[in-house]
Amino acid sequence: MHFTPSTARVRKASVGLALAASLAMLAGCASSAVPSGPVQIEFFNFTAGADHEAQLQGIVDAFEEENPDITINVQNAPYEDYFTSLKTRIAGATAPDTFELNYENFVSFASSGALLDLETAAPDAIDSSVYFPKAYDAFNYDGVQLGLPESFSVVVLIYNKDLFDAAGVEYPTADWTWEDEQAAAEKLTDAGAGVFGEYQPVQFFEFYKSLAQSGGEFFNDDLTEATFNSPAGYAAGHHLVDKVGNTMPTEAQMGGVGDDVMFQQGQIAMWHNGIWQFNNLVDIASAWDIAVEPGNTQHASHFFANAGVASATTKHPVEAAKWLQFLASSDITVDTRLNGNWELPAVADENLLEPYLSITPPDNRQAVFESLDAVVVPPVIERQQELQDIVTLYLQKAVLGELSVEDALDQAAAEVNALL
Amino acid sequence: MGTESRAGVWVRTIIIALGGVVFLFPFVWMISTSLTTTGELFKLPPQLIPNPVDTSAYERLFTQVPILRWVLNSVGIALSVTLLQVLSSAMAAYAFTRLNFRGRNAIFVLFLATLMVPFQVMIVPLFIELRYMGLLDSYAGLIIPEMAMPFGVFLLRQAFMGLPRELEEAAFVDGAGHVRVFFTLVLPLSKPAVATVAVFSFMGSWNNFLWPLIVINSPELMTLPLGLSSLSSRFVTDWNLLLGGATISVLPIVAVFLFAQRYVLQGVAMSGLKG
Amino acid sequence: MVGDRGWRKVGLVALFLFPALIPLVVFRLFPMVASLGVSLTEWNLLRPPVFVGIENYANVLTDPKFHKALTNTLYYMVGYLPLVLIGALTIAVLLNSRLKGSTFFRGIYFLPVVTSWVVVALLWKWLLSPEGGIVNFLLGLVGIDGPGWWTDPNWAMPSIIIASVWKDLGFNMLILLAGLQGIPQHLYEAATIDGASKWQKLRYVTLPLLTPSILFAMILAMIGAFQVFDQVWVMTEGGPAGATTVVMEQVVKNAFRYGLMGEASAMSWVLFAIILLFTVFQLRFQRRWVHYGD
Numbered sequence: 001m002h003f004t005p006s007t008a009r010v011r012k013a014s015v016g017l018a019l020a021a022s023l024a025m026l027a028g029c030a031s032s033a034v035p036s037g038p039v040q041i042e043f044f045n046f047t048a049g050a051d052h053e054a055q056l057q058g059i060v061d062a063f064e065e066e067n068p069d070i071t072i073n074v075q076n077a078p079y080e081d082y083f084t085s086l087k088t089r090i091a092g093a094t095a096p097d098t099f100e101l102n103y104e105n106f107v108s109f110a111s112s113g114a115l116l117d118l119e120t121a122a123p124d125a126i127d128s129s130v131y132f133p134k135a136y137d138a139f140n141y142d143g144v145q146l147g148l149p150e151s152f153s154v155v156v157l158i159y160n161k162d163l164f165d166a167a168g169v170e171y172p173t174a175d176w177t178w179e180d181e182q183a184a185a186e187k188l189t190d191a192g193a194g195v196f197g198e199y200q201p202v203q204f205f206e207f208y209k210s211l212a213q214s215g216g217e218f219f220n221d222d223l224t225e226a227t228f229n230s231p232a233g234y235a236a237g238h239h240l241v242d243k244v245g246n247t248m249p250t251e252a253q254m255g256g257v258g259d260d261v262m263f264q265q266g267q268i269a270m271w272h273n274g275i276w277q278f279n280n281l282v283d284i285a286s287a288w289d290i291a292v293e294p295g296n297t298q299h300a301s302h303f304f305a306n307a308g309v310a311s312a313t314t315k316h317p318v319e320a321a322k323w324l325q326f327l328a329s330s331d332i333t334v335d336t337r338l339n340g341n342w343e344l345p346a347v348a349d350e351n352l353l354e355p356y357l358s359i360t361p362p363d364n365r366q367a368v369f370e371s372l373d374a375v376v377v378p379p380v381i382e383r384q385q386e387l388q389d390i391v392t393l394y395l396q397k398a399v400l401g402e403l404s405v406e407d408a409l410d411q412a413a414a415e416v417n418a419l420l
Numbered sequence: 421m422g423t424e425s426r427a428g429v430w431v432r433t434i435i436i437a438l439g440g441v442v443f444l445f446p447f448v449w450m451i452s453t454s455l456t457t458t459g460e461l462f463k464l465p466p467q468l469i470p471n472p473v474d475t476s477a478y479e480r481l482f483t484q485v486p487i488l489r490w491v492l493n494s495v496g497i498a499l500s501v502t503l504l505q506v507l508s509s510a511m512a513a514y515a516f517t518r519l520n521f522r523g524r525n526a527i528f529v530l531f532l533a534t535l536m537v538p539f540q541v542m543i544v545p546l547f548i549e550l551r552y553m554g555l556l557d558s559y560a561g562l563i564i565p566e567m568a569m570p571f572g573v574f575l576l577r578q579a580f581m582g583l584p585r586e587l588e589e590a591a592f593v594d595g596a597g598h599v600r601v602f603f604t605l606v607l608p609l610s611k612p613a614v615a616t617v618a619v620f621s622f623m624g625s626w627n628n629f630l631w632p633l634i635v636i637n638s639p640e641l642m643t644l645p646l647g648l649s650s651l652s653s654r655f656v657t658d659w660n661l662l663l664g665g666a667t668i669s670v671l672p673i674v675a676v677f678l679f680a681q682r683y684v685l686q687g688v689a690m691s692g693l694k695g
Numbered sequence: 696m697v698g699d700r701g702w703r704k705v706g707l708v709a710l711f712l713f714p715a716l717i718p719l720v721v722f723r724l725f726p727m728v729a730s731l732g733v734s735l736t737e738w739n740l741l742r743p744p745v746f747v748g749i750e751n752y753a754n755v756l757t758d759p760k761f762h763k764a765l766t767n768t769l770y771y772m773v774g775y776l777p778l779v780l781i782g783a784l785t786i787a788v789l790l791n792s793r794l795k796g797s798t799f800f801r802g803i804y805f806l807p808v809v810t811s812w813v814v815v816a817l818l819w820k821w822l823l824s825p826e827g828g829i830v831n832f833l834l835g836l837v838g839i840d841g842p843g844w845w846t847d848p849n850w851a852m853p854s855i856i857i858a859s860v861w862k863d864l865g866f867n868m869l870i871l872l873a874g875l876q877g878i879p880q881h882l883y884e885a886a887t888i889d890g891a892s893k894w895q896k897l898r899y900v901t902l903p904l905l906t907p908s909i910l911f912a913m914i915l916a917m918i919g920a921f922q923v924f925d926q927v928w929v930m931t932e933g934g935p936a937g938a939t940t941v942v943m944e945q946v947v948k949n950a951f952r953y954g955l956m957g958e959a960s961a962m963s964w965v966l967f968a969i970i971l972l973f974t975v976f977q978l979r980f981q982r983r984w985v986h987y988g989d
Contacts (some may be wrong), residue, residue, distance in 0.1 A: 112741035545729035
């Protein structure tokens with residue numbers, strides 16, 4: 001049975017209904033009344049996930065005690081999803097009052113005008129003298145302070161003492177060079193037993209650091225040309241790529257197991273990774289310690305730093321700044337981070353960091369501070385993520401044997417130049 | 421169905437059993453790994469029966485983490501979405517197959533076309549839309565935008581098209597209206613398809629991650645996938661916890677599936693009515 | 696029908712159609728159109744969008760990365776579609792009965808569908824582990840030297856295809872089962888009376904009447920295959936070294952990682968056009984092989 005109502009009537013009805021529906025929905029959108037009472041500051045983060053949530057809460061509670069007129073509303077998302085969520089909110093004009101950024105993403109946010117100029121907005125709240133100068137300057141963009149260094153971590157050489165003892169090899173020292181590491185790794189590798197001498201990820205971060213350890217420069221001075229395909233760059237590339245399949249397991253040899261699990265299970269002797277791993281290594285079966293990473297012609301360590309930033313559109317700039325200053329440098333923050341193995345506060349006063357040295361494992365925590373002496377900051381441009389992905393991709397091609405190290409770096413440089 | 425030769429029965433049984441093993445084995449592994457202590461996790465050759473059985477992951481899941489809240493949220497939202505999607509899809513499918521109106525095919529193509537645009541590029545405009553409507557960070561914001569289910573409309577349209585019209589025509593002659601025919605004839609006769617749509621609808625909502633991620637801010641509204649992803653931090657993956665959570669999240673859908681199977685099977689009896 | 700004209704009919708169409716149509720327009724079509732607009736801009740989400748016209752489309756169409764991604768996506772589809780459909784068809788036919796065991800087995804085949812890709816990826820990376828994984832172990836037993844699977848650029852996509860077929864089989868099985876249940880019993884009874892064998896029933900009763908469901912499953916599987924994302928993201932992230940990069944992976948990277956939302960939108964609209972083309976072709980071609988009604 002069919003019927004065919006006239007088109008005009010259907011249209012009228014549709015419009016009518018659509019209008020009614022829209023009106024109903026708009027009516028549901030109440031204008032938000034300004035709440036009286038304490039100022040609410042949102043803090044969106046990716047570092048205080050399940051493992052450090054309680055620690056962050058401790059810092060929040062202390063801040064709220066000192067500032068009864070401000071409450072902090074903590075939101076968290078895992079790193080992989082953090083930027084999707086954050087950028088969507090910023091695009092939708094509901095940016096969080098304060099949030100975290102890691103150093104590599106800082107430049108693109110800073111150059112887009114999304115961040116609050118902290119020193120101008122709240123000069124009384126910000127005390128720059130408490131911070132480790134290099135860390136503070138890292139979050140200054142074009143002369144404007146757009147973030148406060150909340151924490152930093154370094155990468156060190158983590159090694160399995162039991163494996164060294166069994167092979168009769170001397171432990172790594174702060175003077176080791178690439179050759180020393182290579183020699184030790186060869187003695188420690190027993191591929192048949194599934195034990196490998198070393199593991200160093202073949203990606204952008206390890207590359208720029210190895211480049212620095214060989215005295216090379218990533219870009220030229222005015223960031224108009226990539227200079228990493230230099231002899232120093234080739235050396236760095238070979239240093240990373242040639243190990244794989246010899247003293248370092250290939251993906252196939254790892255069999256889907258992460259390098260962290262492999263080290264925990266005693267299958268890797270020397271592991272280039274960050275101090276954030278300490279918490280997970282506390283209970284493992286083997287004895288372990290750390291050393292400064294070996295250099296080539298010089299030492300270089302990279303550091304990862306996170307900043308607390310405020311949105312340029314926040315309605316409470318002064319309160320936001322106060323919170324960030326507290327979060328980054330208060331005594332309780334320093335305490336919490338040191339005792340909780342939760343990265344390091346970027347404070348200048350070395351005495352404050354003393355307690356860190358006495359917590360074990362590892363015994364040689366001094367290596368962390370020694371690494372800071374030769375810290376290099378990653379090269380950052382506006383199109384940072386593309387840069388990182390390109391370099392990592394070409395290095396991976398070299399690992400797979402699809403390109404020679406030299407060709408890989410040359411092609412990568414050509415693509416990177418297109419980004420500048 | 422006619423007699424099968426003995427060989428035929430054997431072949432059938434072997435294919436099913438083999439397939440069953442291939443499909444079941446990974447789950448056994450998943451559950452077993454969630455009950456294994458961390459140190460033993462990735463040993464090769466794999467041990468299917470954990471020794472010792474370590475239920476600490478589940479203990480942690482239920483005590484340290486608001487997993488019940490997440491499950492309740494997910495269940496409530498999924499049930500609401502399923503109800504709305506099944507109804508709206510069936511009604512639209514009825515309109516497309518039993519009512520005649522200008523632009524009918526064009527509008528159907530519109531439904532189909534929305535399946536061809538990936539959700540990821542719609543997130544930001546959708547977010548801005550919801551912000552204007554005041555639906556952010558709310559249950560309504562999770563449910564209402566999901567009301568339309570083009571896949572369901574498509575499937576039910578196919579199903580309705582395959583139904584013989586004699587019964588309906590008889591009902592019309594007896595004076596029944598479209599609404600009556602829809603609820604008392606078309607829907608019951610399409611139980612398998614409707615049950616199938618219900619299962620897919622529930623599953624889609626249950627496993628939905630991206631949309632809740634964008635819409636939700638408050639921890640009280642967190643759904644299960646969102647909650648479980650918050651358990652892995654940037655550098656560490658707690659495999660026990662992850663797989664324990666995954667095991668828990670599989671259970672409700674399996675329950676829904678088994679429940680729906682009754683309706684899918686009932687259809688066999690119903691189709692005997694024809695002719 | 697009497698008294699059929701006018702507002703009553705309009706009301707009826709509206710009643711049945713609008714519960715699905717209105718949300719579709721408001722929450723799907725509108726953002727879609729908006730994303731079309733975004734595709735004409737350059738937008739990193741942090742500052743307001745800037746109009747650039749069709750520049751993004753030109754970039755996408757001439758980008759070798761996009762070509763590679765599209766080729767890989769087609770490779771995936773060609774491998775995945777036949778396997779998942781034939782597999783689902785076989786299992787659906789075999790399990791189309793009221794035996795207790797059937798329901799149990801249907802549940803087993805459906806389990807992968809409801810498991811998240813995070814778990815499935817982990818599982819298959821482990822199963823397909825080149826050294827010590829079960830698959831290579833079994834292959835070794837029959838004297839075959841198993842490949843590097845997902846660690847090998849030549850075998851990574853096949854690995855993803857295998858895992859995807861495993862995961863999606865139950866989904867398609869369910870669709871085909873619904874279709875099978877809709878085939879009237881009396882046709883089988885008539886065939887038995889005519890002395891038809893099992894195979895003949897399958898060929899002359901089941902398959903022809905199942906063609907609408909097969910078409911449906913095929914179109915959906917194809918649309919899904921073009922938009923393949925989750926498994927690639929979780930299993931290989933486009934690697935090793937770009938061997939499994941697919942269109943949606945490029946779209947997501949461009950949208951949220953690289954701050955190129957305009958280009959990401961343009962890319963997905965190019966994909967849309969391709970999908971639309973293939974779907975229209977499928978729908979046109981259906982008259983050759985799909986039987987509706989009695």
